[in-house]
Every structure is written in structure tokens, then in C-alpha cells.
Amino acid sequence: MIAYIKGKVTFIQEDSIIIDVQGIGYEIICxxxxVFQSYLQKELFIYTYHHVREDIQCLYGFKDEDEKQLFTQLISVSGIGPKSAIAILGSVHVPDFVAAVESEDEKYLTQFPGVGKKTARQIILDLKGKLTSMFFIENTVSVSNEVAGSHHLDEAKEALKSLGYLEKEINQIMPTLRNSNIQEVDHMIRHALSLLVKN
Known part of the structure; x- marks a missing residue:
């Protein structure tokens, strides 16, 4: 298994980054x-999970060990594969997710792409009680939701900056973006782009 990779970030794509390690480019799905924009053409240490099947080999990358641990727990759930797990991680704050599982908050879990009521119930059934020893969680889901919302806004803002928008332009749409109640970062970025075009 490839536990981590250290090398220069040469490309950032919609769903992956390319890291050059001694002339070999590793495509890592993230x-x-x-969030790695500031490392473009610089050295990065990234945690990875090497997924191997008969017909495919993929590297999945994470900014910290918490993300990687949650990923490995998610793919242990019946009905959730690596693509679904990555989609969930793309719009989640880890303590928030753990708190939702522990409180059996199906409504919160079904907000993620590909997660219906049946899958949400399976997540709770398979993971409740297993995550609390791995991660710190907030006292309540509502508190951690506020933290997650702020976290998502920060990520969206950094993505917009990387696309060439000025901070002044971005700050003008932040109040609207904050009140949009969009939970997924990629959807938040798309909504922000539509607002910027209108302005």
C-alpha cells in the first residue's frame, strides 16, 4: 500500500492533483x-490510500490523517465505494460527520451525494460507536454545523482566488453565499461563480 506521497504539485484538476516524484507523475484523486492551490509547483506531503481492484488502480489523497481515516471507515460500509466516500469528504467537516453518526441524524447524512435513507441507516449501523475513539467531536451537531459552514466558505473563497478573482469581488458575494445554505463545497463554488458573473 502507498501510505503517503511527497513531491512537487505540478497540476491541479477538477477532481485530482498531479504530484511529480523524481520524474514520475502520480495522479491523486482528492x-x-x-485546497492544495498554494502548493502548486511546490513540494507537498499528502496522505494517500491505494485502491486496487481487478480492473483499476487509483490513488486517493487527503490533507490530513483524519480525512484518510474517515475515508477508510466509509468504504467499509456496505454500499459505499471510494467515489462515494470522496464525494462525502468533499463537503464534510469530520467532527460534524462523527457527531451526526453518533446522534443517528439521518437527515444530516442524506444531504451528501448518493446517500439516501437506506445508505444513511447503513452508515449509522456500521459506524456508530467506532468513530468516537478516532476523532474529536463537538458537543452538538448544530455547533459543528456552524464550524463546517465556515470551513466550506473558506475553501470556496480560496478556490475563487485561485481562479483569479480579487478578494474585493469575492467579499461582495460572501453574505449571499453564507445565507445560501449550500452544504457541498463544489456546489458553493458554482453558485459563487454565477453570482460573480452577474456582478
């Missing part, structure tokens, strides 16, 4: 590739 929840939010644009």
Missing part, C-alpha cells in the same frame, strides 16, 4: 483539490 475531495477538494483546490
Amino acid at each position: 475531495p477538494n483539490p483546490f
Whole structure:
């Protein structure tokens, strides 16, 4: 297994980054590739999960060990594969997710792409009680939701900056973006782009 990779970030794509290690480019699928924008053409240490099947080999990358641990727990759930797990991680704050599982908050879990009521119930059934020893969680889901919302806004803002928008332009749309109640970072970025075009 490839536990981590250290090398120069040469490209950032919509769903992955390319890291050059001694002339070999590793494509690493990430929840939010644009969080690594500041490392473009610089050295990066990234945690990875090497997924191997008969017909495919993929590297999945994470900014910290918490993301990687949650990913490995998610793919242990019946009905959730790596693509679904990455989609969930793309719009989640880890303590928030853990708190939702522990409180059996199906409504919160079904907000993620590809997660219906049946899958949400399976997540709770398979993971409740297993995550609390791995991660710190907030006292309540509502508190951690506020933290997650702020976290998502920060990621969206950094992505917009990487696309060439000025901070002044971005700050003008932040109040609207904050009140949009959009939970997924990629959807938040798309909504922000539509607002910027209108302005």
C-alpha cells in the first residue's frame, strides 16, 4: 500500500492533483483539490490510500490523517465505494460527520451525494460507536454545523482566488453565499461563480 506521497504539485484538476516524484507523475484523486492551490509547483506531503481492484488502480489523497481515516471507515460500509466516500469528504467537516453518526441524524447524512435513507441507516449501523475513539467531536451537531459552514466558505473563497478573482469581488458575494445554505463545497463554488458573473 502507498501510505503517503511527497513531491512537487505540478497540476491541479477538477477532481485530482498531479504530484511529480523524481520524474514520475502520480495522479491523486482528492475531495477538494483546490485546497492544495498554494502548493502548486511546490513540494507537498499528502496522505494517500491505494485502491486496487481487478480492473483499476487509483490513488486517493487527503490533507490530513483524519480525512484518510474517515475515508477508510466509509468504504467499509456496505454500499459505499471510494467515489462515494470522496464525494462525502468533499463537503464534510469530520467532527460534524462523527457527531451526526453518533446522534443517528439521518437527515444530516442524506444531504451528501448518493446517500439516501437506506445508505444513511447503513452508515449509522456500521459506524456508530467506532468513530468516537478516532476523532474529536463537538458537543452538538448544530455547533459543528456552524464550524463546517465556515470551513466550506473558506475553501470556496480560496478556490475563487485561485481562479483569479480579487478578494474585493469575492467579499461582495460572501453574505449571499453564507445565507445560501449550500452544504457541498463544489456546489458553493458554482453558485459563487454565477453570482460573480452577474456582478
